[in-house]
Amino acid sequence: MRDVIRGxxxxxxxxxxxxxxxxxxxxxxxxxxxxxxxxxxxxxxxHFYYGDEHGTPGTxxxxxxxxxxGVPVGTHGAGQITATSFSVPGGSLDAWGERLRDMGLAxxxxxxxxxxxVMTLHDPSGLVLELVANDDDGRIPWTAGGVGPEMAVRGLHxxxxxxxxxxxxxxxxxxxxxxxxxxEEEGRTRLAVNGDRPGHRIEILHTPDAPQAVNGLGTVxxxxxxxxxxxxQLAVREELVGLGVGVTPVRDRQYFRSIYFRExxxxxxxxxxxxxxxxxxxxxxxxxxxxxxxxxxxxxRSEIEKGLAHVVY
Ligand code: ZN
Numbered sequence: 123m124r125d126v127i128r129g130x131x132x133x134x135x136x137x138x139x140x141x142x143x144x145x146x147x148x149x150x151x152x153x154x155x156x157x158x159x160x161x162x163x164x165x166x167x168x169h170f171y172y173g174d175e176h177g178t179p180g181t182x183x184x185x186x187x188x189x190x191x192g193v194p195v196g197t198h199g200a201g202q203i204t205a206t207s208f209s210v211p212g213g214s215l216d217a218w219g220e221r222l223r224d225m226g227l228a229x230x231x232x233x234x235x236x237x238x239x240v241m242t243l244h245d246p247s248g249l250v251l252e253l254v255a256n257d258d259d260g261r262i263p264w265t266a267g268g269v270g271p272e273m274a275v276r277g278l279h280x281x282x283x284x285x286x287x288x289x290x291x292x293x294x295x296x297x298x299x300x301x302x303x304x305x306e307e308e309g310r311t312r313l314a315v316n317g318d319r320p321g322h323r324i325e326i327l328h329t330p331d332a333p334q335a336v337n338g339l340g341t342v343x344x345x346x347x348x349x350x351x352x353x354x355q356l357a358v359r360e361e362l363v364g365l366g367v368g369v370t371p372v373r374d375r376q377y378f379r380s381i382y383f384r385e386x387x388x389x390x391x392x393x394x395x396x397x398x399x400x401x402x403x404x405x406x407x408x409x410x411x412x413x414x415x416x417x418x419x420x421x422x423r424s425e426i427e428k429g430l431a432h433v434v435y
Contacts, residue, residue, distance in 0.1 A: 136247075168185075173264075209281035211272060215241045239255040286329065
């Protein structure tokens with residue numbers, strides 16, 4: 123399977139409180155809410171999509187705020203995406219540190235990786251986020267969220283996968299999904315697809331002694347990679363099935379179509395179509411304004427709206 127994965131599409135996390143989640147990603151990090159909908163597998167829970175102006179694949183972080191539904195706090199560990207990194211301009215981390223502390227977010231570390239400065243913080247649900255300061259990102263940022271272009275988030279940098287044995291996980295990406303190893307350092311392998319740049323990277327951490335991850339509040343559920351169309355997605359699916367990988371049927375996510383499968387280290391991957399995107403049911407200027415439901419949930423709208431937490435943003 124060569125040259126079909128265009129880059130990262132989105133990353134989805136299980137979050138806690140809906141309002142705190144919005145405050146973190148919109149107010150503190152300055153991202154755009156590009157869609158407010160519900161979890162298509164549980165319409166009592168929101169699904170928030172954060173990204174750039176258009177909700178461009180590779181800029182998207184999405185959350186299911188599950189507070190009040192009895193979901194326990196998850197365990198960070200092997201077989202999981204243990205950090206989500208965002209790309210920010212080189213030299214912006216001092217300003218970010220000040221901003222995040224003012225907003226009450228916990229900055230836990232500042233270090234260096236592959237020559238770039240990296241700031242680690244925790245979001246209100248306990249997700250580990252990183253801001254990677256770099257000069258390799260030409261994406262146009264969303265700046266209407268109160269964060270200026272000199273520091274605004276450009277999109278995803280790379281998800282960090284922790285696995286007990288990195289070799290099979292690296293091989294799965296290179297041999298089956300067409301990624302390439304581009305850099306290695308201290309138990310960490312960086313891979314890239316369709317160009318080595320932020321939004322096109324995954325990092326695999328070799329963590330043989332890590333506890334087994336458990337999905338729950340404050341953990342990443344999966345990462346999605348983008349493909350051009352449904353035909354390509356079906357070809358990817360067929361190839362995976364042929365290799366004995368368990369893959370779900372194609373699911374309609376309204377803004378893209380999805381298939382899901384696990385890589386050898388246990389991390390859940392999704393391959394999502396880049397079309398149709400977020401402007402199919404709202405104008406570009408008003409993305410994220412109203413609660414949008416897929417056609418099959420519309421008959422239940424009043425019941426759904428009653429059950430969802432009241433949020434302001
Ligand atoms: Zn997804």
